[in-house]
Amino acid sequence: MALVSPRKIHADQADIDTPLVRELVDAQFPQWAALPLEPVDSGGMVNAIYRLGSDLSVRLPLRPSTTDEVQREQAKLAALAPFLPVAIPSVEAIGSPTDAFPGEWAVHRWLTGSHPSPDALADxxxxxxxxxxxxxxxxxxxxxxxxxxxxxxxxxxxxxxxxxxxxxxxxxxxxxxxxxxxxxxxxxxxxxxxxxxxxxxxxxxxxxxxxxxxxxxxxxxxxxxxxxxxxxxxxxxxxxxxxxxxxxxxxxxxxxxxxxxxxxxxxxxxxxxxxxxxxxxxxxxxxxxxxxxxxxxxxxxxxx
The missing domain is CATH 3.90.1200.10 (Aminoglycoside phosphotransferase (APH), C-terminal lobe)
Structure with a gap:
């Protein structure tokens, strides 16, 4: 996945940038405070994604929610993974809402690979x-x-x-x-x-x-x-x-x-x-x- 600057997709989305994500990670997960942080262009319309070090990513909903969506996602992913033949995301930690970001967010395990393109498939x-x-x-x-x-x-x-x-x-x-x-x-x-x-x-x-x-x-x-x-x-x-x-x-x-x-x-x-x-x-x-x-x-x- 490519590393790029954050972009606005929805008129009502949260203001998410690298300093905010850095602040959230450092305050709530000090064990990862020394890891480099870079924004990722995932092509998605729902979450902002940042790469954290070489093995992790931070995923923040563009429209933060106070419901337990992130926790339910963690449980769903854990339940599905044993049945599937390839890797799927795993939630390593769940961040709490703050005044700066009023919703739950997650730290995922980074998955390697590139997005396929219809006109450039290797096999x-x-x-x-x-x-x-x-x-x-x-x-x-x-x-x-x-x-x-x-x-x-x-x-x-x-x-x-x-x-x-x-x-x-x-x-x-x-x-x-x-x-x-x-x-x-x-x-x-x-x-x-x-x-x-x-x-x-x-x-x-x-x-x-x-x-x-x-x-x-x-x-x-x-x-x-x-x-x-x-x-x-x-x-x-x-x-x-x-x-x-x-x-x-x-x-x-x-x-x-x-x-x-x-x-x-x-x-x-x-x-x-x-x-x-x-x-x-x-x-x-x-x-x-x-x-x-x-x-x-x-x-x-x-x-x-």
Whole structure:
């Protein structure tokens, strides 16, 4: 992950900078006071991340909360880790709210690797199989606590038609930027795909910014489990269109034994997400907009 200066993402986000994080760490965890601290550009929209020494990172919610979200995340990560074939974050310590930062924050173990890019995959086939193995292992998890994915929003539990009006509105707003006719046809085909309500554990945000790979191209870690929980298994197919080359999609699908309806819902959900968020990024965040455009183009290029 790259080291950069902090940036404002939300109008109402906390003022987080290196001096503040240094003060929090030094006051609450003096054993790490001597470690160097640098901001990290994770590409995320929820947390500010700082690297602390070579083995740790500090994660602060951009919108601090006085609830026990960080503690619940720590418990969830610890419960999930034994079931998964690659490394996931582990919370080493939880920081307390202060006047300067009115919410809990966390110190994580640093995970090595780099974010994959669709046009620069060292070993696409091995990565596709690694991702299929991760999704398969995730689906097989059986824990007594089954929180909904995207708590509060319930996006992965909601039927496809609940996203219909926003998706159609976004398609209209993107006229001239994308093939709106093809987008509408693809969306309507996915919208018609049945769903029997079966729920499994899903990460729900398998985007390149939440994956780490080795120099050889193998999956080494998966990040950001904040929105994971139980939901539609189609939600963990997003990686098919946001990262994998078209030539490997059938292999990925076969490895997971994905039926037609689930495949169509996955395609529709990732298209809807990209369509709805693109208008917010196209004039303000070019890199994020290009990522969404890539997803839309890959979906529309797929045979229907």
């Amino acid at each position: 696409p086939r091995r990565l596709a199989m690694d991702l299929a193995a991760f999704v398969d292992a995730f689906r097989r998890i059986d824990l007594p606590d089954r929180p909904p994915a995207y708590p509060g929003e319930r996006r992965t539990r909601a039927p496809m038609d609940s996203m219909d009006s926003l998706t159609r509105k976004a398609i209209g707003e993107l006229d001239g930027l994308i093939d709106t006719r093809a987008a509408l046809a693809s969306w309507e085909e996915s919208l018609a795909a049945p769903y029997d309500g079966r729920e499994v554990w899903v990460h729900s945000d398998l985007t390149p910014s939440n994956l780490l790979v080795s120099a050889a191209g193998r999956l080494t870690a998966v990040l950001d489990f904040e929105s994971c929980g139980v939901g539609d298994p189609a939600c963990d197919l997003f990686v098919v269109w946001n990262l994998l080359p078209a030539s490997l999609r059938d292999e990925f699908r076969t490895a997971l034994d994905v039926d037609d309806a689930t495949w169509l819902r996955g395609r529709g959900r990732v298209l809807s997400q990209a369509l709805i968020t693109l208008p917010h990024f196209k004039d303000t965040k070019p890199a994020m907009a290009n990522t969404k455009l890539h997803v839309i183009r890959e979906v529309l290029a797929a045979p229907r």
